[in-house]
Amino acid sequence: MHREITKKSRRRPTLADIAAELGLSAATVSLALNGSPLVAEKTARRVREAAKKHNYRPNAIARRLSVGHSEVISFYVLGGKDAALGFLPSSWMFYNPILKGASMALTRYRYHLQFEILSAELGDQCDTIIEHILGGATDGVLLLYFDDYLPVVADELEKVDVPIVTMNRKVSPELSSAQVDNRSGAIAAIEYLKELGHTKIAHISGPEASFNARDRRTGYLEAMAAAGLDVSDGYLLEGDWQTQSGYYLLREMMMLPDPPTAVFCSNDYMAMGALEALRDLNIAVPEQVSIIGFDDSEISRVVLPRLTTVRQPLEELGRRAAEEVMALKGDGEHEIRHQVIAPELVRRGSCASPSLV
Numbered sequence: 001m002h003r004e005i006t007k008k009s010r011r012r013p014t015l016a017d018i019a020a021e022l023g024l025s026a027a028t029v030s031l032a033l034n035g036s037p038l039v040a041e042k043t044a045r046r047v048r049e050a051a052k053k054h055n056y057r058p059n060a061i062a063r064r065l066s067v068g069h070s071e072v073i074s075f076y077v078l079g080g081k082d083a084a085l086g087f088l089p090s091s092w093m094f095y096n097p098i099l100k101g102a103s104m105a106l107t108r109y110r111y112h113l114q115f116e117i118l119s120a121e122l123g124d125q126c127d128t129i130i131e132h133i134l135g136g137a138t139d140g141v142l143l144l145y146f147d148d149y150l151p152v153v154a155d156e157l158e159k160v161d162v163p164i165v166t167m168n169r170k171v172s173p174e175l176s177s178a179q180v181d182n183r184s185g186a187i188a189a190i191e192y193l194k195e196l197g198h199t200k201i202a203h204i205s206g207p208e209a210s211f212n213a214r215d216r217r218t219g220y221l222e223a224m225a226a227a228g229l230d231v232s233d234g235y236l237l238e239g240d241w242q243t244q245s246g247y248y249l250l251r252e253m254m255m256l257p258d259p260p261t262a263v264f265c266s267n268d269y270m271a272m273g274a275l276e277a278l279r280d281l282n283i284a285v286p287e288q289v290s291i292i293g294f295d296d297s298e299i300s301r302v303v304l305p306r307l308t309t310v311r312q313p314l315e316e317l318g319r320r321a322a323e324e325v326m327a328l329k330g331d332g333e334h335e336i337r338h339q340v341i342a343p344e345l346v347r348r349g350s351c352a353s354p355s356l357v
């Protein structure tokens with residue numbers, strides 16, 4: 001006689017309860033609930049109806065073990081020795097759209113995104129990731145490289161049998177990658193300022209350890225050289241991505257014997273600091289000094305004047321990286337790809353032709 005699950009029972013029904021009521025094995029019920037073609041449609045329908053009647057929900061961990069995958073993609077930010085940098089406002093302005101793009105893409109595949117910041121101060125990043133993979137906790141990995149620390153991570157992960165995509169940098173020909181073309185974005189900013197008539201163009205760079213900062217600085221120097229413009233002493237200073245560094249470095253530039261008429265900042269936060277410094281110095285923007293940022297973050301649209309900036313398609317970056325992971329984990333052959341996404345100059349109110357006064 002089949003045992004019927006009674007409504008009087010307060011405990012949550014189990015897979016074994018469903019199996020006993022229907023006179024089936026627990027394995028058959030599990031296969032039916034996971035959509036296996038090995039179970040006849042008539043039997044599968046009986047199982048689904050019984051599960052629905054009793055509001056049965058499979059144990060997520062058990063179900064993942066039964067189907068052989070975790071339904072999770074892990075997103076790691078690989079930082080340097082200063083763990084606090086990963087939690088600064090400017091960092092989150094960078095992470096958020098990437099996370100959004102990746103998460104929305106994975107949702108279409110019924111996958112979940114796990115996010116973690118790994119700093120060099122917290123131990124061996126590579127061991128942490130590999131242990132996670134070997135423990136079956138993830139079906140793929142997205143690696144967001146933030147700076148120069150621990151490039152050996154890529155070398156070690158090439159040996160692991162799960163799809164891996166690096167973001168913000170191509171670190172290995174054996175790992176797919178997706179990144180924004182920071183160099184071309186910087187060149188577009190300088191060319192625009194030159195078109196406006198500026199010849200004295202300065203640059204507040206990001207920190208030397210940052211891939212993005214180095215690429216933007218390279219673009220600045222190349223564009224200045226191509227335009228036949230000199231980079232005067234004091235026109236190229238290194239900031240730390242934060243508003244305060246933009247503020248003090250801009251003030252330093254304005255104290256030069258021949259100060260710039262335009263300043264290209266390596267991110268919007270430092271540009272916001274530069275705008276604040278110019279207000280305190282009673283220097284009009286854009287009539288006397290033009291300012292360009294980089295990112296097109298939300299703050300670029302709320303400061304006054306509204307900030308001319310280089311838009312990074314970060315949401316697209318996250319989406320492409322997530323879709324690449326899913327393509328790599330598919331059944332078919334998928335070749336390693338290295339995608340470079342073009343940024344876009346957004347012209348707003350912080351730039352104008354240099355004053356003739």
